[in-house]
Amino acid sequence: MEVLLMKMQTSDPNKSEIGRKLQQNADLNSPSPCHEDLVDRKEEDELESAKAEMGEVKEENERLKKMLEKIQENYKSLQSSFNEILQQGATKKSTSSLVSSSPDNVPEPELVSLSLGRSSSMESIKDDPELKPSLTLRLDSNSRLSTPGNSSEDQQKEDGAAETWPPSKIQKRTTRNGDGEDQQNHVKRARVSVRTRCDAPTMNDGCQWRKYGQKISKGNPCPRAYYRCTVAPGCPVRKQVQRCAEDTSILITTYEGNHNHPLPFSAMAIASTTAAAASMLLSGSSTSQQGLNSTATAKLSNQVLNGFNFNPHDNSTRQFYLPNSTSSPSLPTITLDLTSSQPPSSNYFNRFSSNFPSFPSTSLNFSSSESNILPAVWGNGYSRYGAQVPYYQTRTVDLSLGKEFQDQIYQSFSGNNQSLTETLTKVITSDPSFRSVIAAAISSMVCSSAKPGDPADQKAEKFGQNLMQAIISQDGKDQSSCSSRYCNGLASSTSQTGSSLLQPSFPFPIFNSAFKPDSDDKELNN
DNA sequence: CGACTTTGACCCGCGC
DNA sequence: GCGCGGGTCAAAGTCG
Numbered sequence: 417m418e419v420l421l422m423k424m425q426t427s428d429p430n431k432s433e434i435g436r437k438l439q440q441n442a443d444l445n446s447p448s449p450c451h452e453d454l455v456d457r458k459e460e461d462e463l464e465s466a467k468a469e470m471g472e473v474k475e476e477n478e479r480l481k482k483m484l485e486k487i488q489e490n491y492k493s494l495q496s497s498f499n500e501i502l503q504q505g506a507t508k509k510s511t512s513s514l515v516s517s518s519p520d521n522v523p524e525p526e527l528v529s530l531s532l533g534r535s536s537s538m539e540s541i542k543d544d545p546e547l548k549p550s551l552t553l554r555l556d557s558n559s560r561l562s563t564p565g566n567s568s569e570d571q572q573k574e575d576g577a578a579e580t581w582p583p584s585k586i587q588k589r590t591t592r593n594g595d596g597e598d599q600q601n602h603v604k605r606a607r608v609s610v611r612t613r614c615d616a617p618t619m620n621d622g623c624q625w626r627k628y629g630q631k632i633s634k635g636n637p638c639p640r641a642y643y644r645c646t647v648a649p650g651c652p653v654r655k656q657v658q659r660c661a662e663d664t665s666i667l668i669t670t671y672e673g674n675h676n677h678p679l680p681f682s683a684m685a686i687a688s689t690t691a692a693a694a695s696m697l698l699s700g701s702s703t704s705q706q707g708l709n710s711t712a713t714a715k716l717s718n719q720v721l722n723g724f725n726f727n728p729h730d731n732s733t734r735q736f737y738l739p740n741s742t743s744s745p746s747l748p749t750i751t752l753d754l755t756s757s758q759p760p761s762s763n764y765f766n767r768f769s770s771n772f773p774s775f776p777s778t779s780l781n782f783s784s785s786e787s788n789i790l791p792a793v794w795g796n797g798y799s800r801y802g803a804q805v806p807y808y809q810t811r812t813v814d815l816s817l818g819k820e821f822q823d824q825i826y827q828s829f830s831g832n833n834q835s836l837t838e839t840l841t842k843v844i845t846s847d848p849s850f851r852s853v854i855a856a857a858i859s860s861m862v863c864s865s866a867k868p869g870d871p872a873d874q875k876a877e878k879f880g881q882n883l884m885q886a887i888i889s890q891d892g893k894d895q896s897s898c899s900s901r902y903c904n905g906l907a908s909s910t911s912q913t914g915s916s917l918l919q920p921s922f923p924f925p926i927f928n929s930a931f932k933p934d935s936d937d938k939e940l941n942n
Numbered sequence: 943c944g945a946c947t948t949t950g951a952c953c954c955g956c957g958c
Numbered sequence: 959g960c961g962c963g964g965g966t967c968a969a970a971g972t973c974g
Contacts, residue, residue, distance in 0.1 A: 627947055629966060642965070646945090656965095 607672045607749040608690035611660070614667040618657050621669075622683030623647055625655060636661040648677035666755055693750045 612619055618641070625643035633640045638659040645651040653673040660666035671690045679687050 626945085628968095630948070631964070631966095634963060640964090654965095 606694035607670050608693045609668060609670040609749050609751040610686070610690070610754060611666055611668050611751060612754045613665050615665065616667075617641075618643070619667060619669055621686040622680050623653075623675075623687070633658070638664060645675060647675065647680070647683075651676055670749070689752065693752060 610619070618625070624646045626646040627641055627643050629642040630639050631642075636658060638661060640656055640658040643655045643657065645653040645655075651673075653671065653675050655672070656668075656670040658668050658670075660668055671686075671694075674691055674694070675683075675687055
């Protein structure tokens with residue numbers, strides 16, 4: 417924005433200078449000595465170049481003006497939508513609580529079908545109530561956004577919730593090792609399992625990992641490898657890598673914990689996505705009476721996580737059961753299934769790339785399925801290896817987005833309909849948990865822009881910033897969603913050592929502005 | 943030589 | 959109490 421203003425300002429001096437030159441040129445048209453002809457030519461050249469320069473600057477200014485207008489429009493629509501939603505928020509909450517309690521007092525299954533992939537293959541099992549597993553994903557979580565005002569104790573509790581690894585063992589082990597971590601909260605833990613097609617032994621997710629163990633787990637001939645993050649000493653993040661028994665081309669990477677250090681740029685995508693997913697899961701299990709045994713699957717396009725190096729080569733949507741060992745029944749696990757890729761032609765966001773050349777081939781592949789989608793890992797209630805996964809009766813929270821949503825987004829991007837931000841706002845604000853996932857996905861999109869610094873890249877980045885700022889400022893207002901917590905989760909530990917530590921790893925002002933919502937208007941209005 | 947991997951031993955929780 | 963299985967440790971080996 418500042419660049420634009422500077423350029424607009426600098427264009428005026430150009431004009432006046434050129435005017436002066438024109439005047440000089442007119443004066444010089446009168447007969448003059450021969451040696452002055454050379455001076456004339458020089459000045460003519462200068463004039464020509466100045467004219468050309470001016471033209472370029474004008475064009476650029478026009479472009480930037482249009483960008484500015486569009487951004488401002490988007491911002492205004494976002495703001496008005498949020499205001500609307502804020503006003504309606506109280507009524508919505510009461511109605512949703514009414515809806516959730518079924519009239520016949522039959523406890524409904526609580527399924528969170530966060531289906532960001534496009535799959536309808538699970539419809540076959542949707543109607544069987546026994547097959548509906550449990551994920552208590554309470555969207556009106558009691559958890560509160562950790563703001564700078566919050567005590568560090570709160571944050572530690574929150575951190576301990578998501579970052580404790582291993583759950584209870586480490587408590588005893590750490591006494592041996594001397595790692596003083598807060599292991600109090602054994603209940604709030606979450607794993608994020610990412611299923612990808614990958615030929616390499618592990619996915620390149622941008623982080624540094626050190627292998628500390630390998631085991632042959634029961635039911636899967638492929639050994640499971642244990643890694644811990646070595647980016648910073650004492651980082652609690654672990655990951656398990658194991659190939660799927662049914663299809664060895666599928667790599668199941670299970671992450672647990674949040675990084676307590678600034679992340680490499682390339683690791684942002686996966687970290688934010690998994691943190692969002694984990695946070696989403698925890699927001700449910702934290703408030704659920706019965707939801708400790710929750711498992712969820714979020715089917716994301718395999719291109720959403722741009723930090724990954726893997727090559728999807730299978731367009732078919734297949735369902736797999738995770739080995740019981742991977743989807744440990746004792747831990748809430750959310751599975752990001754990236755194995756069902758889509759042909760590029762069917763991908764709306766790929767189509768956007770024509771309008772936004774700097775957008776990477778990232779796709780938010782929202783499900784077009786109209787139904788509740790059961791995650792692959794749930795299957796028929798039993799893992800393929802015979803271990804029963806106990807389910808609890810739960811409430812249905814369907815986050816799957818229909819084709820209408822896709823069309824709206826596409827049309828918005830095409831300029832045929834309401835603005836994209838307006839559309840996204842409607843969808844995002846309709847569910848706080850979904851906001852976190854959107855924020856993560858968008859961050860990964862913006863993160864991976866190919867050519868930093870070019871105008872289109874800045875445009876894309878601005879868009880992401882606006883959207884995410886709106887998302888998180890909304891979070892800050894209702895204090896109940898998890899997207900802000902996921903941001904805090906990423907930043908939480910750093911806040912103990914210094915608030916500025918995280919900043920380099922988050923290229924977006926959004927993460928900073930989340931803690932100072934008042935700055936939003938100033939920044940965007942400038 | 944340091945960082946990383948391998949691998950057998952060990953610890954612990956859980957189910958029977 | 960016992961055995962099983964998951965997860966971790968740590969010494970030895972490997973690699974750059």
